[in-house]
Each structure stands twice: as structure tokens, then as C-alpha cells.
Amino acid sequence: MRVRILGCSGGIGAGLRTTSILIDDDILIDAGTGVGDLTLDELKRIHHVFLTHAHLDHTAGLPLFIDTAFSTFADRPIEIHALADTIAALEAHMFNGVMWPDFCVLPSREHPVMRFLPLEAGERVTVHGRHVHAIEVRHAVPAVGYCVQAEGKVLAFSGDTARNQTLWPVLNAYPNIDALLIEVSFPNAQAELARHSGHYCPQSFADDIRKLRHKPEIWLTAMKPGEEQTIFDEVRAALPRLPIHRLARGDEIRL
Template identity: 30%
Template structure:
């Protein structure tokens, strides 16, 4: 599996893109940065989009991607998420007021642009006949899930946004070959209270959480840093000098 980091930040400035991971050119995890990063011919290859939750930094480019799809005559492209998340997308975003309802509108060939595919936490699905994808528990300020992705007995997990979450570790500890975990850190450790209220992690909260992960060989990739805290958080991780942990960068490629 090859993961391309289209964006890995919890905010936007000219040097930092909001969160999206692209798997093997055709599967997206979240949709914060797609059209601003991928040329149209690569957008055309996308087949499935897994959304962790409905906050804008995770969905904004789904709107513009759907707009490009309809112009290119592409669809339906599968959008997956837990039912509560998909409902919020329908009700508050693609509701024909904020943006056209691309879950209902049909393109020139009479096909829908996007199709809704609700999935339940803990119930894995198979896509493209080879990837196993399961929604996993996370703990954020609104309904959310992360994802556990497997291919040929290799696994990685992506948390989306989360604060401390015991059931996340319970699930991940049952995975034999968890090669990598993409987990969020948003604020510096001094902002612990803010992190806990808003369902996020700091470097020190992450280190506490990682004690729950039994597999110490799993590579840990940090994403979702808020751009104004970039230097501060980098400095904190430098002091921690934990070889298991890497801070992700936009454009980075990770092979699982």
C-alpha cells in the first residue's frame, strides 16, 4: 500500500494543507485537500472516499471534487462514513443551499455523482476485492470514526480527530500486523485542557495514550497539527526523541 499525504494539518495557511491521505491512487481518507493538490487526471482515478467526521478541514474539498466529477461525467463515486457523519454532510453541507446535493444530482449520463455508503463501527467491509476497511472508535467533539485498513495481512490505522480513547487501543491491540498508525496531535502540551474539551491530543497526551498500544514496532505518524503551533509542537517532539514517532509533512509518501 502506498499512502500519499495530500494534506496533514488541522488548519490552513499557504504552507499547510488540511487533512487527506490518498491510498494507492484511488482511495481517500478524508477530503480536506484534494482539488487544490491533485491535477484533474488524478482526481479522475478516485473511486472511494472515507470520511472521519464532518468538520470542514476534513470535508471541504469533497464539495469541489464533486463539482469536477460532474463536469467530467464521472460517477457514482462511493462516499463512506458512519451514518451520523453522512447525515450531517447531507443535511448541512450538500443541502442545495450551502452546496448542490451531489448525492442526488445526476450527471449528463444519468448517473449520480456521489453515492452514500453508511458503515458501522466494528463491521469491516471489502472494497476493490482486496482492501478490508473498518470504521473504528474515536473520541471527538462530534460524531466521528477512524479507519483500520488492511491489504494482504498488512494493516494501518487512521484516527481522524480524536482525544484520549480507550476503545481505540482495545481494537488496535487485536491487530497482529499493525504497520503504522496515523494519529492526530493538534495543540502543544500546555493546552491540555483545550485539547480534552475539544476532543484532540497534545504531545504529552499522545505519549500517555501510546502506552496503551502493545505493538511497539508500529510506526506512529503525527498529523493535524494546527499551523500556528507547528514550531512549538516540533520542539516538543524533538525533546521527546521517540524513534517510533514521525511528524508527517504534506507531499510525503509512506509505504506500508
């Protein structure tokens, strides 16, 4: 399994892209601004998008991505997997005929370029041998993280979450977790803001990671611009024995 990090920042600015992760060349997890760096040919190869939640830093690239590859998706609609709440938000606020066309009825209702496939937490979707498992997390809006399992290797991605009781037991039930991409959005000085907005800070993440029985390589993601080094230093200070890295746009993880 090849994991390409197209974007992993909690904001924008020169060189920064928001969350978007390409699995092999056909599965996209979240469609933040990072998806805009793919070539047209790469965009056309994507068949499935799995969204963690509706927030713009995870979905902002979706309308223009589908528009750009419209002719390809007219032959074979792109499938968007997401919670029913996430789909409802995108239908009401994004693909509503005002902010952007409703691609579920274009070029025709019978043969649209985009199909929404509602997903429930706990559900697994298999795409050519890769098993994508939605896992409930706790955020400001309904949200899931994902485990992607292929050929015995497992990638876990938290999406956006605060402290929770739902992610860790599911990860513990896997025989192994090889890589964990985990959000830590705010530094400890903004712990209250992190809690109120449904995010981890280094201390709350350090409290939760102790629930994990596996010892995967850990990459921190979704850090707010300008706070990356502080967050990374605080996590390393709290968890000096764990293999912790800063995720960066352009990283490629092979499992």
C-alpha cells in the same frame, strides 16, 4: 499499499493543506483541502471516499472535488462511506441545495454522481483487496479512525480524537500495525483546549500510546499551524524511545 499525504495540517496558510490521504489511486480518506492538489485525471480515478467525521478540515474539499469530476462520476457514482451522523451533517449543511447542490439527486435521482454509504464503527469494507476498518474514537462530534489492511500490511489513522478506550484495543487485536498516523493537535500549554475540543496534546497522547502493544512507525498529524515544532518536541521528550516523525504534505508511505 501506497499512502500519499495530500494534506495533514490542522489549519490553512501557504504550503499547508488540511487532512486528505490517498490510498493507492482510488481510495481517499478524508477530503480536506489537500484533495485540491490532485490533477483532474487523479481526481477521476478516486472511487471511494472514507470520512472520519463531518468537520470542515476533513470535508471542505469534497463539494468541489465531486463537481470537478462530475462527468466521470455521472458514469460511475463516487461512493462516500461515513457514519450516519456524518452523512446527516453533510446532507443538512453542505449538499443542501443552498451551500452546494445535492449530488445524490444529480444529474438524476436514479443515476446520481454521489452515493452515501452509512458505515458503523467496527465495520469493514473491502475495496479490491484493501480492507478498510472503521474504529470508534472520541471527538467533539461522532468520529471514527481507520485501519487499512492490504497484503499483510496495516496502516492505522486516528482521525481526530481525544483520549479514548476504543481505538487501542482494536489496534492491539491486529497481528501487526506498520504505520500509525495520529493526531496531536495542540501543544501541552493548550491541554485544556485540546481536551474540551476532543483532541490530543503531547501529554495525553503519551499517556494513551502506552496502551498499544505494537511498535509501529508513528507520524504526527493535524498539528495547529505555528505549533508544529513545539508539539513534535514535546512528544519526542515524552516518548524518547519511539520512532516518531512529523507527517508532511507530499509524504509518501509505502507498505
